[in-house]
Amino acid sequence: MNLSLNKRGEGPEGLDKLLNNVLNYSVNSWSPNFCDKLYSSTTPIGVMSELILGALNGLSHVYSVSPCLIQMELAAGRELTNLLGYSGPNRGGVTFPGGSQSNFMAMSLARNLKFPEIKMNGYNGEKLAVFTPQHGHYSIDKTAISMGIGLNRVYKVPCNIDGSMNTEKLESMIQSSIEAGETPFFVNSSAGSTVLGAYDDFGTISNICKRYDLWYHIDGSWGGSLMFSKTHNHLLENANLSDSFTINPHKLLGVPVQCSYLLLQDRFLLNQAHSLNADYLFHNTTSSSKASLDDDNWLYSNMDLADGTVGCGRRPDGFKMFLTWKYMGTEGFTKRVDHALASAQYFQHKINEHPNFKLLVPSTSLNVCFYYLPKGNQGTINETILSTNHNIPEIPQQYSVITKTIADRMKSEGRIMIDYSPLKVFNEETNDYENLPHFFRMVFGHPGTSENTINNMIDEINRIGSQL
Amino acid sequence: MNLSLNKRGEGPEGLDKLLNNVLNYSVNSWSPNFCDKLYSSTTPIGVMSELILGALNGLSHVYSVSPCLIQMELAAGRELTNLLGYSGPNRGGVTFPGGSQSNFMAMSLARNLKFPEIKMNGYNGEKLAVFTPQHGHYSIDKTAISMGIGLNRVYKVPCNIDGSMNTEKLESMIQSSIEAGETPFFVNSSAGSTVLGAYDDFGTISNICKRYDLWYHIDGSWGGSLMFSKTHNHLLENANLSDSFTINPHKLLGVPVQCSYLLLQDRFLLNQAHSLNADYLFHNTTSSSKASLDDDNWLYSNMDLADGTVGCGRRPDGFKMFLTWKYMGTEGFTKRVDHALASAQYFQHKINEHPNFKLLVPSTSLNVCFYYLPKGNQGTINETILSTNHNIPEIPQQYSVITKTIADRMKSEGRIMIDYSPLKVFNEETNDYENLPHFFRMVFGHPGTSENTINNMIDEINRIGSQL
Numbered sequence: 012m013n014l015s016l017n018k019r020g021e022g023p024e025g026l027d028k029l030l031n032n033v034l035n036y037s038v039n040s041w042s043p044n045f046c047d048k049l050y051s052s053t054t055p056i057g058v059m060s061e062l063i064l065g066a067l068n069g070l071s072h073v074y075s076v077s078p079c080l081i082q083m084e085l086a087a088g089r090e091l092t093n094l095l096g097y098s099g100p101n102r103g104g105v106t107f108p109g110g111s112q113s114n115f116m117a118m119s120l121a122r123n124l125k126f127p128e129i130k131m132n133g134y135n136g137e138k139l140a141v142f143t144p145q146h147g148h149y150s151i152d153k154t155a156i157s158m159g160i161g162l163n164r165v166y167k168v169p170c171n172i173d174g175s176m177n178t179e180k181l182e183s184m185i186q187s188s189i190e191a192g193e194t195p196f197f198v199n200s201s202a203g204s205t206v207l208g209a210y211d212d213f214g215t216i217s218n219i220c221k222r223y224d225l226w227y228h229i230d231g232s233w234g235g236s237l238m239f240s241k242t243h244n245h246l247l248e249n250a251n252l253s254d255s256f257t258i259n260p261h262k263l264l265g266v267p268v269q270c271s272y273l274l275l276q277d278r279f280l281l282n283q284a285h286s287l288n289a290d291y292l293f294h295n296t297t298s299s300s301k302a303s304l305d306d307d308n309w310l311y312s313n314m315d316l317a318d319g320t321v322g323c324g325r326r327p328d329g330f331k332m333f334l335t336w337k338y339m340g341t342e343g344f345t346k347r348v349d350h351a352l353a354s355a356q357y358f359q360h361k362i363n364e365h366p367n368f369k370l371l372v373p374s375t376s377l378n379v380c381f382y383y384l385p386k387g388n389q390g391t392i393n394e395t396i397l398s399t400n401h402n403i404p405e406i407p408q409q410y411s412v413i414t415k416t417i418a419d420r421m422k423s424e425g426r427i428m429i430d431y432s433p434l435k436v437f438n439e440e441t442n443d444y445e446n447l448p449h450f451f452r453m454v455f456g457h458p459g460t461s462e463n464t465i466n467n468m469i470d471e472i473n474r475i476g477s478q479l
Numbered sequence: 480m481n482l483s484l485n486k487r488g489e490g491p492e493g494l495d496k497l498l499n500n501v502l503n504y505s506v507n508s509w510s511p512n513f514c515d516k517l518y519s520s521t522t523p524i525g526v527m528s529e530l531i532l533g534a535l536n537g538l539s540h541v542y543s544v545s546p547c548l549i550q551m552e553l554a555a556g557r558e559l560t561n562l563l564g565y566s567g568p569n570r571g572g573v574t575f576p577g578g579s580q581s582n583f584m585a586m587s588l589a590r591n592l593k594f595p596e597i598k599m600n601g602y603n604g605e606k607l608a609v610f611t612p613q614h615g616h617y618s619i620d621k622t623a624i625s626m627g628i629g630l631n632r633v634y635k636v637p638c639n640i641d642g643s644m645n646t647e648k649l650e651s652m653i654q655s656s657i658e659a660g661e662t663p664f665f666v667n668s669s670a671g672s673t674v675l676g677a678y679d680d681f682g683t684i685s686n687i688c689k690r691y692d693l694w695y696h697i698d699g700s701w702g703g704s705l706m707f708s709k710t711h712n713h714l715l716e717n718a719n720l721s722d723s724f725t726i727n728p729h730k731l732l733g734v735p736v737q738c739s740y741l742l743l744q745d746r747f748l749l750n751q752a753h754s755l756n757a758d759y760l761f762h763n764t765t766s767s768s769k770a771s772l773d774d775d776n777w778l779y780s781n782m783d784l785a786d787g788t789v790g791c792g793r794r795p796d797g798f799k800m801f802l803t804w805k806y807m808g809t810e811g812f813t814k815r816v817d818h819a820l821a822s823a824q825y826f827q828h829k830i831n832e833h834p835n836f837k838l839l840v841p842s843t844s845l846n847v848c849f850y851y852l853p854k855g856n857q858g859t860i861n862e863t864i865l866s867t868n869h870n871i872p873e874i875p876q877q878y879s880v881i882t883k884t885i886a887d888r889m890k891s892e893g894r895i896m897i898d899y900s901p902l903k904v905f906n907e908e909t910n911d912y913e914n915l916p917h918f919f920r921m922v923f924g925h926p927g928t929s930e931n932t933i934n935n936m937i938d939e940i941n942r943i944g945s946q947l
Contacts (some may be wrong), residue, residue, distance in 0.1 A: 012547065014554040016801070020808030026524070029805060030531065033547045040536050040544075048544055050536070050792075056494070058533040061500065065529025068508045068521040070736045074888070076508075076516055079480065079501045086482040108576035111790040119625050134602040149755050153789045156753070159627035161601030261792070268538045269794050285624070287617050321621045322579040323727070324518075326737050326794075337497060340488030400548050402853070422543070473914030 012036065015184045038428065043460040044468065047428035049233045049262045050203070051457040056338045057267040060331040071327035072317035077465055079083065083312050084329025087336055091258060092274050093239045096251030096340075103278035105316055106271060106328040110232030111150035113257040113273040113330055114199070116281070118154050119321065120166075120255070121197045121226030123284035130284075133291040137386050140164045141186045143199040145175035145435055145444070146206060148230055151199050169437035169444075172397045173372060174209025176200055177437075182219050189223075190460045197226045202250060203234015206432045206452055207371075208378030210234060214249035228255045232271065236263035239344040243352050246376060260332045263351060263377070263456045264344055270328040281319030296367040333426055347458050358465050369435075370396040379453045380432075382406070385413050403438050403445060411448035418451065427471055429453055480504065506896065511928040512936065515672070515896035517701045517730045519925040524806045525735040528799040539795035540785035549782050552797025555804055559726060560742050562706045562809075564719030567723070571746035572726075573784055574739060574796040575680035578700030579618035581725040581741040582667070586622050588723070589665050589694030589790065591752035598621035598752075608632045608656045611667040613903055613912070614674060616698055620668050632661065637905035637912075640865045641840060642677025644668055645905075650687050657691075665694045671702015674900045674920055676846030679704060682717035682855050696913060697721045700739065702844055707812040711820050714844060731819060731845070731924045732812055738796040751789030800892075815844045815926050822923040823847055826933050834858040835941055839902075839918050840865040847921045848900075850878050851885055851944045871913060879916035885943045886919065893937055898920055 012032050021029075033445040039045060071077040071084060088104025107113045122139065123130045129137070139160050143151040145167040153166045166188065168181045181198070186193050198220050200211035212227065220227040228248055229235075235258030237243050238250075250256060256274040260266040275281070317323050336344070341470040359379045362368040366389045371380035373395055382396070396404060414431045432452045435444045451472075480500050480813045489497075507513060509520040510601070515577045538550060539545040540681040556572025575682045590607065591598045597605070607628050611619040613635040634656065636649045649666070656663050666688050681697065688695040695705075697718055703726030705711050706718075718724060724742040727942035728734040785791050804812070827847045834857045839848035841863055850864070864872060889895040903912045907943045919940075 014550060016555065016804045016809065018809045020806050022806060026802070029802070033531070036547050037535055037537065038546075040538075048538065048541075050538060053533065053536040057536070058530070059814075061533025062526070062530045063501070065521065065526040065735050067501075067505055067535075068518070068525070068736050069505065070508075070516065070518060073516075076506050076896075079504050082480070082482060087484065090484045108580070108794065109790045109792045111792070112576070115789065117627075122627075123624065129627055129629065130624050131630050133606065133628045136604050138601065148791070150789075150791055152755055153753060156591065156598050157583075157789055158625060159590075159597055159602045161597065162599050162755075164601055223611070259662050259792075268536050269792055271792075285621060287620055287630075321583065321618075321625055322577045323618055324577045324579070324727075324737055324739075326576065334494070334497070336484045338488050338490060338681050341484065341486045345489050381806050397672075407490050426931045428544075429522070437818050441482055 036202035040136045043457040043464045044427040045457070046454055047430045049454055049456070050268055052265060052459070054265045054335065056335050057265060057331060060334040061267050064327060064330060067179070069327045069330070071325045071329070072315070074314035077327055079479065081316060081329045083333035084170070084316070084327060085314070087329055087333040088272055088274065088278070090336070091238070095256055095274060097274065098251070098275050099276045101277040101279050103283065104272040104274040105278060105320070106325070107273055107320070108271070108326065108328070109269050110148070110230065110257050110259045110271045111153065112229070113232070113271045114148070114150045115154045115157070115231055116273050116320065117226070117228040117255040117257065118151070118158060118197050118392055119279060120284045121228070122158065124280060125196050125226070127458055134159060138164065138193040140166060140193040140195040141197045141199070142168055142181060142184060142195065144164045144168050144201055144204065144211065145437065146172050146174055146204040146209065147199055147201050148205050148232065151230070164311070171211065173375070174204055174207035176211045176216070178212055178215045179218065181216065182376070185219065185223055185225075185476040195223060195225055197228065199228050199230055201234075202229050202231035202256075203237070203376060205233065206378065207380060208234060208374060208376040208454070210376065212246070213252060217249060225465055227253045228331045229256045232257050233262055236260065236344070236348055237376065239264070239341065240348045240352060241345055242349050243376060248334060264335070265347060265458065266331045266335050270331050271330070272332070278314055282313060285320060286318050307380035326473055350458055350460070351377055351455045354460040354465065357462060358453060358455065361465060361469055365469065367476065368469075369446070370395040377455050380450050382410050382450050383413055383472055385409060385415055385479070397436065403436060406448050408448050410450070413476065413479060414449045414451055416479060418473055420475050421471060427468055483545040483692060484631070510894040511932045513899045513925070514922055517922055517924070518736055520733060520927070521735040522733045522803065524803050525733060527797060528802040529735050532795060532798060534642055537795045537798070539793045539797070540783070540791055542782035545795055547601065548798045549784060550794035551801035552784075552795060553782070555797050556742065556746070557738055557803040558804070559706070560838045562717070563724055563742060565742065566719070567744045569745040569747050570743065571940050572740040572742040573749070574793070575741055575788070576739070576796070577737050578616070578698065578727045578739045579621065580737045581700070582616070582618045582698055583622045583625070584694070584741050584788065585694070585696040585723040585725065586619070586626060586644040586665050588748060588752045589696070590626065592748060594663050595693070602627060606632065606661040608663040608796075609637055609665045609667070610634045610649060610652060610663065611677065612636050612672065613638050613905065614642055614677065615667055615669050616673050616700065619698070641843070642672055642675035642680045643682070646680055646683045646687065649684065653687065653691055653693075663691060663693055663695065667696050667698055669725075670697050670699035670715060671705070671844060673701065674846065674902055676702060676844040676922070677841060678714040680846065681715070681720060682898050683883060685717060685720035694723070695721045697724045700725050700727045701730055704728065704816055705844065706813070707732070707809065708816045708820060709813055710817050711844060716779060731927065732803070732816060734799045738800050740797070740800070747781055750781060753788060754786050783819055818926055818928070819845055822928040822933065825930060826921060826923065829933060829937055833838055833937065835841040835944065836937075838863040839915075845923050848918050849921070850874070850918050851880050851881055851940055853877060853947070865904065871904060873881050874916050876916050878918070881944065881947060882919055884916045884947060885940055888943050889939060895936055897936075909920065
């Protein structure tokens with residue numbers, strides 16, 4: 012591919028050749044065989060929404076330049092909080108460029124509200140502490156680095172065998188942190204962890220957060236969309252007790268990459284935490300906007316969105332969610348989500364009964380993690396690996412090589428992409444973390460996945476595996 | 480407009496009505512009369528690039544899912560550093576979702592490299608300090624808040640009458656900060672400030688930064704694109720002495736919103752500063768990639784881009800820049816930029832000779848700031864307001880009202896959008912800041928602006944003004 016950029020433009024002919032190459036050499040995320048990452052195909056409506064955004068060239072930082080787009084972003088955000096079960100009058104959501112940024116904003120918000128003197132004067136010897144599940148997303152670590160909290164004060168709470176955060180350990184780690192003179196202020200938990208797809212016990216964690224006066228954030232970047240599910244929305248029980256919640260409609264809901272919402276019990280806190288009253292830009296933000304609380308227009312006040320964020324220019328990602336929602340209806344999303352969940356269940360069922368595969372742990376949602384068993388080991392382990400009463404078996408390192416080899420070969424043949432992963436698990440017996448050898452992480456989000464798709468994938472892994 | 484989101488989707492009919500409303504009630508940034516913000520029309524190529532991104536639904540966090548898109552992002556980033564004049568073997572640029580994020584990454588990078596112990600353990604009583612021009616963008620303040628530096632240790636360096644940072648004051652403020660026991664580590668300066676469009680004295684600032692061992696960042700979000708100019712690229716003289724440089728091709732170059740590049744003397748520093756080696760995601764990042772320094776492929780090593788950022792999922796905004804560049808060539812951008820500069824000069828000339836208008840300060844680039852003079856004051860001031868030897872005249876507050884009234888009326892009539900702004904200027908006589916009443920800030924970036932467009936705008940302001 013010719014990547015040179017020259018003085019003379021190449022015009023339509025050059026572009027034609029280039030675009031053919033782009034299409035030929037790009038990964039086709041529209042295929043049900045793309046199960047590598049936590050997003051999949053978008054929809055025709057999604058593509059159309061990008062086209063319209065491109066044509067409008069809209070920017071949603073201030074209301075005066077994007078009135079429609081901002082109202083739609085807020086309307087969809089409000090509706091998401093309704094689904095989640097937030098109930099305060101100021102509930103609402105705004106978009107950020109990706110789940111990491113939404114998580115970032117939640118932590119920044121929490122700190123600035125609780126420690127306004129840090130906002131003004133910087134740290135003054137405080138040792139803030141943050142708690143997140145061992146299996147949680149790395150954006151919490153990166154945020155803590157950026158915010159000057161330090162990686163070593165991001166406490167990784169061990170997870171139970173099913174991947175959920177161990178709430179007893181959470182509480183004891185909070186206590187230890189306080190005893191060590193630190194100031195805990197933020198707890199993150201997962202609604203659909205990256206590798207295992209686990210959901211935490213939101214009710215218990217919320218109680219702990221209340222007890223110690225901590226901001227409670229849930230990272231539902233991946234699995235938050237189960238709020239649309241008919242069959243599995245119980246996994247989000249008590250998630251409405253959190254202060255903030257990240258959901259990425261660009262993952263499970265088929266909204267184009269990217270679209271991430273930070274949902275808040277009170278979205279006006281964003282302004283309180285981050286506003287600088289930059290009057291060269293924000294001409295409309297007035298504190299009096301709070302006066303109209305009982306007014307229907309309340310939902311749409313404070314619409315200079317960038318005033319409450321760290322960024323300035325904003326791509327109006329909420330428009331894509333709004334348009335897709337309007338077109339498909341809530342039930343369209345429900346269908347998509349429940350189909351993905353049913354696909355995961357079917358896949359798990361097939362893997363479980365196949366002698367050449369071994370589940371890492373029974374899946375309750377969209378992620379199915381498993382090993383392909385090397386020759387001679389087929390059928391030798393009868394249970395899922397992590398189901399045996401906290402007794403973690405020794406898994407030969409050879410399994411890592413087998414996993415990677417099969418995944419890489421499928422990828423290079425260009426037909427199927429499945430990701431693999433290692434995992435740190437906490438061994439109660441040794442009271443320490445163990446690194447499991449790499450296993451396959453299969454995720455389901457594509458609306459076109461059929462039983463046939465799944466059977467073919469299993470055959471394909473088996474075919475390549477048997478040649479090793 | 481019906482913003483309800485219901486159980487049943489509204490399908491094509493509902494969408495048709497909705498999209499008509501969106502188009503009717505949205506601001507038309509394709510019009511040369513849209514001069515309100517620092518972006519304007521995109522191009523047909525721009526729209527097409529969004530369509531293709533939407534169709535690919537690409538995500539550029541790891542190479543394995545977006546090989547083409549990442550190579551194109553890096554190719555355009557490298558070429559931008561060449562234009563700027565960076566010369567190190569590792570020079571390059573990557574995109575972030577907006578200029579604020581690019582500026583954020585520069586400061587985060589600088590701190591993490593200089594204070595790796597803060598990355599790990601958080602602040603331990605250090606009082607870091609940051610310096611930025613009084614007229615600089617607010618993203619520096621917001622970043623300093625997030626990073627726990629504190630707003631009060633963002634030192635706002637007074638600007639000269641032309642809007643450039645006063646370098647003597649910069650140095651004395653750095654010295655004062657050190658004497659007060661603080662640790663300066665970061666200087667930001669402007670290549671095209673938001674309100675006046677001013678360019679700082681990059682050579683002198685670079686020397687100061689070297690003297691005190693400070694990271695030198697230039698925020699060229701708005702005016703960095705003058706690197707493409709034939710007539711005005713001297714304004715960027717010595718900008719290549721900086722460590723990092725933000726440029727937003729979505730502003731002056733007509734690449735769709737948003738596309739922001741952070742250019743770096745050494746782009747691999749991103750990984751050094753931010754990598755967590757999250758091995759569940761990044762399977763390819765190896766330190767050995769540095770081994771191929773003399774290889775052409777070097778440009779394209781370390782391509783799991785999210786490893787070096789704070790975010791994870793990334794929209795492949797660089798593709799839009801690459802595609803536009805490939806189509807139009809460097810000379811296409813040059814033509815666009817130089818046309819905008821010529822428009823600004825023509826506008827300034829017309830304003831300057833018109834008795835009803837008064838320039839705030841002579842413009843050297845794309846921003847022309849001026850007052851409309853109220854009845855009875857026409858022709859009474861003979862010079863530009865801020866040209867008189869640091870002697871800032873008293874400007875009646877009434878001018879603010881006139882500015883806002885005219886701008887709001889033009890906006891509500893729906894034909895012309897021009898922004899207005901206040902400005903803090905430093906008065907040498909009183910040794911303090913003064914707030915100037917709001918004035919018009921006219922910016923030029925549209926390729927279709929003609930002398931006729933400009934004459935009509937001036938007539939329109941004059942027409943409305945004369946009715947007040």
